[in-house]
Amino acid sequence: MTKRALITGITGQDGSHLAELLLENGYKVYGLVRRTSTVNFGRIAHIQDQVELVPGDMTDQTSLQEALQVAQPDEVYNLAAQSFVGTSWTQPTLTGNVTALGVTRLLDAVRHVKPDARFYQAGSSEMFGKVREVPQCETTPFYPRSPYGVAKVYGHWITVNYRESYGLFACNGILFNHEGPRRGIEFVTRKITHTAARIKLGLADKLYLGNPDSKRDWGYAGDYVRAMWLMLQQDHPDDYVICTGSTHSVREFVEITFELAGLDIGQHVVFNDPRYTRPAEVDLLVGDYSKAARVLGWHPVVDFRGLVGLMMEEELRALQDNRRDW
Numbered sequence: 001m002t003k004r005a006l007i008t009g010i011t012g013q014d015g016s017h018l019a020e021l022l023l024e025n026g027y028k029v030y031g032l033v034r035r036t037s038t039v040n041f042g043r044i045a046h047i048q049d050q051v052e053l054v055p056g057d058m059t060d061q062t063s064l065q066e067a068l069q070v071a072q073p074d075e076v077y078n079l080a081a082q083s084f085v086g087t088s089w090t091q092p093t094l095t096g097n098v099t100a101l102g103v104t105r106l107l108d109a110v111r112h113v114k115p116d117a118r119f120y121q122a123g124s125s126e127m128f129g130k131v132r133e134v135p136q137c138e139t140t141p142f143y144p145r146s147p148y149g150v151a152k153v154y155g156h157w158i159t160v161n162y163r164e165s166y167g168l169f170a171c172n173g174i175l176f177n178h179e180g181p182r183r184g185i186e187f188v189t190r191k192i193t194h195t196a197a198r199i200k201l202g203l204a205d206k207l208y209l210g211n212p213d214s215k216r217d218w219g220y221a222g223d224y225v226r227a228m229w230l231m232l233q234q235d236h237p238d239d240y241v242i243c244t245g246s247t248h249s250v251r252e253f254v255e256i257t258f259e260l261a262g263l264d265i266g267q268h269v270v271f272n273d274p275r276y277t278r279p280a281e282v283d284l285l286v287g288d289y290s291k292a293a294r295v296l297g298w299h300p301v302v303d304f305r306g307l308v309g310l311m312m313e314e315e316l317r318a319l320q321d322n323r324r325d326w
Ligand code: NAP
Pocket: 008, 009, 010, 011, 012, 013, 014, 015, 032, 033, 034, 036, 040, 056, 057, 058, 059, 078, 079, 080, 081, 082, 083, 084, 098, 122, 123, 124, 125, 174, 175, 176, 177, 178, 179, 184
């Protein structure tokens, strides 16, 4: 029988990769989309005729219930969020409403409309924040450092609570940073590759960045959506850390990008620009994915250098073809 899935956040980076994966696996895919004044389906344009888009918003309970009624999903992937950490300081209550309370709204809609649906919650390594141990795993205590991180901690625990209170098959993925050519332009990796490609083609001259010393465990989004799917194929619901196990600084990301582009960092990059530094920083993230490897059989495929290379290649191709952003 054809499986049915509902993805919130289908227009985002991960939503588009996950929709592709589920379509390849024969699923009927539904995607929740919110009303915007201009259409923003760039990341799903190539599969738009294969997915059903249903209107709804994470701040609107009725629309979530209606989406579940329409989709009657076997699996629900909650990827929708105000996902940019920087914006969470300027819009803290919106971030709480969408990224935290939105999870409760969706869980409650699942509980009432389709309680046998399996549920995935997009948790984040930002929950570890000021890290209590290195590397971080499923039992590492949370210490979020931004309104976004705090909202994700709420999302994590309400998912655990609905699993334990109502017996929902609900899983938390604790995903470390994952990137790719479809990454939003405001995130540091995409900002670096996009601006470097523009400098290379003579369309820009300078790259302005904030803190170059923070370290992240960066993987490839295409690898990480496979882990989301695997979590919902198990016999029991559980929570899993998904990462690569190695960490690199923002400066190292710049160095490899500029090396690949044949550009001089000293000539083009300005670090510690106060416009891009944060009120509180997460200095070091590096995860331990041994549980996911053992239980799900999951391993990342693309490594750090491979990730920078594939992002840079796609930036240059898109700019040379005069293609618009994903
Ligand atoms: P993204 O590209 O920013 O996509 C976010 C999605 O959420 C978009 O489709 C957006 O719709 C939708 N959305 C935002 N507010 C909404 C609302 N009020 N109602 C309905 N939809 C709404 O994020 P991503 O990188 O794909 O990440 C997916 C999820 O994983 C997010 O929950 C993020 O916090 C989490 N996560 C990401 C990473 C990472 O490194 N990428 C790591 C850990 C966790 P529009 O297109 O209309 O804006």
